Amino acid sequence: MPIIDIKDLCVNIQLDEGMLTPVQGVSFQIEAGQTMGLVGESGCGKSLTSKAILAINDKKCRQTGEILFETDKHEVVDINKLNPRGKEIRDIRGRQISMIFQEPMVAFSPMYTIGNQINECTRLHITKDKKQSKELTLEVMKKVGIANAEKRYDQFPHEFSGGMLQRALIAMALVCKPRLLIADEPTTALDVTIQAQILELMQELQKELNMAILFITHDLGTVAKMCDYVSVMYLGRVVESARACDVYKRPLHPYTQGLMGSVHKIGTLKQERLFSIEGTVPLALNLKPGCGFYDRCNQRIEGLCNVVDPELCDMGDGHCVACHRCKKEATVHE
């Protein structure tokens, strides 16, 4: 039984101009101790998907589909059915599913000490006892590598460096030992050396707590390092999902191939130009039928790709892809 099983998740926003559908039918599942990478360009719906799991999207967003979450009491809850302001979902947030945000510098309120903000979690979910709550907080702060935790506990966010704040943010996410950790581009705001440290830290803690991690990023290098499985998103849909090594060895979807091609590899000649995917992600407003990647695809099939939505199909060994071209080639091979 996976910890989280998302089935056909859609996020809609009703605008004056029409219906905006930034997430359209995303499905995936993650098991305990596993890391799922969610990859894609900016604006493809990664963050909305992750926030949908916690039901913390803007009030304007409507969520449909199912988000089945197995709680620590082994009950299965559909998060989409819970009141997003209700007590039930608040008990899950922070306690069972927690989230690390992209920019640690703005994720803390400047008005309260780091200690106060971390131990708010324990006071909400674990213990009302102030002393015990502080002990738990200090313990987790030490665990994420914040030196001199007793002193740091009483400091304010503006007295922390970016890397330290990210550690504090991780401490805040982990203090209640959640079953699922959502990391929304946790290292993009940090410099490279700190990035590596933070990623290693996350892996260590994952082993220790046997957490499932949903790792959201556009950095393919981090995915290779961190993830067991990868789902590639484009225009609100999963276009390819497979084990991480398979995606790297044999990307099937033209979009994934484009992404791989646009990463600089060490050892290539300096003069060699990086591959770039033409155009930008279109706005998910009043979408036409057919493949969302059609306009930018270099392998498109006229009369098929712009007419029929490609379904996500298993190409064998759990390697799924949503592409007419791939499907055709597979049938030819058979």
Added chain:
Amino acid sequence: MAQSMATTANSPVGKPVRKSHPMLLFVLKRLVMLIPTVLIMSLLIFFIIQLPPGDYLTSYVAGLKSEGVVVDASVLANLEEQFGLDQPWYIQYFKWIVNILTKFDFGYSFDLGKRVWPIIADLLPMTLLVSLVTMLFQYLVSIPLGIYSAVKQYSVGDYVLTTIGFLGMAIPNFLFAILLMYFSFVWTGSAMIGLFSKEMLQNGVHWYNLGEFLTRLLIPVIVIGTSGMCGTLRAMRAQMLDELGRQYVLCARAKGVSERTIIYKYCLRAAINPTVSGLSGSLASIFSGSTISAIVMNLEIIGPTLYNALLAQDMYLAGTILLVMGVLIVVGTLLSDIALAWLDPRIRFSGRSE
């Protein structure tokens, strides 16, 4: 840095000693800075007051002349010398300030023929009462409504409050006063002019007529306070919306913090910042904004007296009133700064070297 190391070494927990210092230092510093501020302010006030050509005597004599009375030049010179009006302004200022500091004597009101201080001491309590109640009204009404307006953005209630807010900011005080007086006359048969009824003037304010006094206070408070209230409401709404859209709100929500805690613990504390720092400014605008309303409503407060003193070039009276208001505003600023430092740790620590 060395200092912070030393303090942490003294206290094993590293908490109590380090925390009390910046705040205390901050308050002390601001208190010391108060003295030069007030002195410079008094100099400026005096300088500006004596800027218009002539003085009380010349306008007085001009008034007599227009009525056909001829004043002897020697009498005039005599009076000038008696009041020190023949000396340059900085000597006059110096004498004035020395008298204030040594004898608490603020000079003489030519127009009213009395010492300045008793006049002010008469008016000050009522002025302070009206101003403080107005401020209380302003903030107690505008802050909750501003929060409501922001949290329920684009709801019917928000639209209603927005309409009221803009109307309140746009309607001039005196017009509002006339309107309210008209309606209170139509509805209750009394125009509610002045703070005291005839009966109160004879017997004073006691428990039994306190209710009536408070209702009489209500109209001036609403009249003077509405524009400020509406301004604060709008500012509070904008600030709250700003804070509610920040990432830390999302982060707190992801922790499982309730909406109520998010609003009151996190957003309000940050959003109230400009309102608190505008506290002394609103005190100033209450002082100056109340003048015309006070004339229209016949209120026994300091505004109309200042207005007459300025018209009559009654320099010591006008100067003293301005100085007293100035001191009140400076003290208000100090209080709001202390409140700000308490609210926002970034301000509290800004003076400390890292």
